[in-house]
Amino acid sequence: MELDKMDENDWKYHGEGNKSLVVSHVQLSRVLRLLKYPAEDSENPPQTVEQAFRQIQNIVDFSSNVMSSLLGEKFIHSGEVVKLPLEFVRQLSIKVQHQRPALHQPTHTPPLCIEIKPKCGFLPSSKHVSKDIKTKVANGKWKRRSLYCPLDLFSGNEQRMHFAIRHLIEEPQNNFKIFKGGQCIYSSKEGSDDVMDLTSLLHHLRPYFQHGNNRINSHMTSKAVLNDFIQVLVNALLSGGGGDGGVVTDRQGEGRSFCDASVFNKERIRHGQNLTRQTQMLDTLDIEGLYPLFRRVEQHLQDFPKERTRLQMDGPYNEAFLEKLQKCPIEDDGSVEYAVAKVHQYRVSMTAKDCSIMITLVPRSEEEEDDEGPPAFSYSVSILDLDPKPFDSIPRQLRLDQKIVSCYLRTGGALPKGSTPPHSGIFTAAEREDCTLLFHPV
Numbered sequence: 001m002e003l004d005k006m007d008e009n010d011w012k013y014h015g016e017g018n019k020s021l022v023v024s025h026v027q028l029s030r031v032l033r034l035l036k037y038p039a040e041d042s043e044n045p046p047q048t049v050e051q052a053f054r055q056i057q058n059i060v061d062f063s064s065n066v067m068s069s070l071l072g073e074k075f076i077h078s079g080e081v082v083k084l085p086l087e088f089v090r091q092l093s094i095k096v097q098h099q100r101p102a103l104h105q106p107t108h109t110p111p112l113c114i115e116i117k118p119k120c121g122f123l124p125s126s127k128h129v130s131k132d133i134k135t136k137v138a139n140g141k142w143k144r145r146s147l148y149c150p151l152d153l154f155s156g157n158e159q160r161m162h163f164a165i166r167h168l169i170e171e172p173q174n175n176f177k178i179f180k181g182g183q184c185i186y187s188s189k190e191g192s193d194d195v196m197d198l199t200s201l202l203h204h205l206r207p208y209f210q211h212g213n214n215r216i217n218s219h220m221t222s223k224a225v226l227n228d229f230i231q232v233l234v235n236a237l238l239s240g241g242g243g244d245g246g247v248v249t250d251r252q253g254e255g256r257s258f259c260d261a262s263v264f265n266k267e268r269i270r271h272g273q274n275l276t277r278q279t280q281m282l283d284t285l286d287i288e289g290l291y292p293l294f295r296r297v298e299q300h301l302q303d304f305p306k307e308r309t310r311l312q313m314d315g316p317y318n319e320a321f322l323e324k325l326q327k328c329p330i331e332d333d334g335s336v337e338y339a340v341a342k343v344h345q346y347r348v349s350m351t352a353k354d355c356s357i358m359i360t361l362v363p364r365s366e367e368e369e370d371d372e373g374p375p376a377f378s379y380s381v382s383i384l385d386l387d388p389k390p391f392d393s394i395p396r397q398l399r400l401d402q403k404i405v406s407c408y409l410r411t412g413g414a415l416p417k418g419s420t421p422p423h424s425g426i427f428t429a430a431e432r433e434d435c436t437l438l439f440h441p442v
Contacts, residue, residue, distance in 0.1 A: 004085060008092040014182065019387070023096060024182060033079070034089075054315075056081050062317040062388040066348060069322055070279045071355075075383040109207060110181030112361040114233060116168065117175040117385075120353045121154035121277040146171035153237075154277050161234045162227075169201075169226070180204055205229055208363055208377075236359045236379040276352055276383070282325065283349035287394070287401045290346045293332075293339040294394045300336045311340045313391045347389040350397070356385045 014024040014031060024031045035056060037047065047055075064078035148171065152164035168176040169186075178186040178201070186201045202222050209228045210220060283290070301308050308314065312321050325348060328341035364376040 003082060006085060006088045008088060008095050011092060011095075013096040015184070021096070023092065032082075032084075053081065053083075058315040058317060059387050061315065062351075063386040065319065066317050066322050066325075066388075067279075067351065067383075067386045070348065071275050071352070071383055071386075075381060076386070077382055077384075078386075109363050111363075112208065113179040113182075114359045114361070115177040115179070116153075116165075116357045116359070117354070118153050118276070118357060119150045119175065120280055121150045122281055146173055146175075148175065154274065156238070156274070158234055158238075161237065162230050165230045165233055166226075169230075178204075202226070208361075232361060232377055232379070233359060236361070236377075236381055237357070276355070276357075279352040280349050282345040282352075284345070285342060287346075287398050290342060291394065291398050293342050294391075296339040297336060297343055297391075300339075307336075311336075312344075313340075315388070317388065343391065343394070346394070347391065350389045351386055354385060354389075355383050358382045358384055 010026055011023040011032065012026055014022040016022060016036075019036055021034045021036065022031055023034070035052075037052075060078050060081055063076060068076040068078065146167060148164055148167040150164075152160040155161065172186070172188045174188060176187070177184055185204050186197065202225055205225050206220065209225045285293070297311075297313075301311075301313070312324070315321070321344065324341050325345050328345060329338055332338055358381070360380045360382075361377045362379070364378055
């Protein structure tokens with residue numbers, strides 16, 4: 001791709017979040033991720049080209065040098081930093097400003113891509129946790145409580161993983177999206193009709209699951225479509241698209257792998273200790289235990305500002321940074337180096353907790369299908385959203401943690417005012433269909 005000949009008409013709007021906007025090439029398997037910057041004012045002075053380049057390079061280095069080593073190289077696609085022609089960026093900005101993606105239906109069966117934001121896959125056990133209850137039920141934009149539990153998804157147990165994904169479909173919130181041919185076909189929509197959403201999803205999924213032993217004269221029940229779809233996702237997560245362990249399970253271990261709200265909370269089963277969960281568990285102190293160490297580092301940097309570079313508070317994210325994480329002493333010796341290492345561990349842990357798992361499914365040819373089994377897919381699994389968390393964001397994390405705990409203790413775990421309890425209505429139509437008798441001539 002020749003950068004000096006780039007044409008904005010070759011790119012289309014793909015999506016955006018709080019920190020970046022993504023466009024994709026209309027023909028090639030390429031995406032551009034453009035970082036968002038606040039408008040220049042007294043609180044946001046303009047950045048130089050060098051500063052902006054270093055920030056973007058830090059993001060790539062953190063992904064390729066740190067998270068890749070912790071989560072597994074086969075799951076990480078860090079990309080590269082490119083300098084785009086200014087006129088191209090101007091014209092692209094104008095084009096996507098009012099562009100809304102139209103659903104394009106190609107004649108061939110396009111790949112499916114499922115985005116899962118798994119969230120934290122372990123229960124805090126730090127002695128610094130001041131409250132027994134640490135949950136994430138609070139007043140917010142979602143009116144129903146989700147029954148999705150990350151511990152089920154990370155368990156490595158097929159039944160629990162199936163249960164977790166089912167509830168992600170029922171209440172996707174910000175944690176679950178489905179794309180078809182690059183266009184989002186299923187996600188969270190506050191105030192939408194769940195049954196209509198499910199009907200639309202089934203319409204998209206059915207062509208992918210017509211083969212297999214659940215057919216009756218080419219009629220496959222809606223419940224069977226959803227179950228096969230979930231099973232394919234479970235298989236992909238367990239295998240990771242390779243032969244050396246999946247993205248949510250790797251090797252067996254013992255421990256408490258359920259939360260009190262889970263329907264599996266009476267079971268003590270073996271669970272997978274996976275790299276994603278292990279990286280999340282670098283947060284050994286919880287934010288309550290980490291904050292005093294943050295203050296130690298903050299005070300040191302106020303006294304010795306030039307130490308910020310030596311301690312790699314803003315990068316570079318290289319082998320030396322990774323070594324600081326992996327060789328942190330177990331006990332606090334009172335040094336600033338110990339505090340810095342624990343702060344870095346916490347920042348990496350938070351990145352792993354906020355990551356996205358992307359599962360791409362490509363239907364295999366009819367020659368590769370097994371007529372007696374579920375539909376066959378080639379799949380790949382990747383981990384995205386691996387930007388480093390800023391050192392200065394730790395006080396905000398403490399305030400958020402306190403707000404969540406305070407809300408729970410104030411409400412006693414009750415649903416916020418105006419909320420509705422979790423429901424299974426989104427699957428009701430699919431399950432009701434299975435009770436219909438179908439008569440066929442013999």
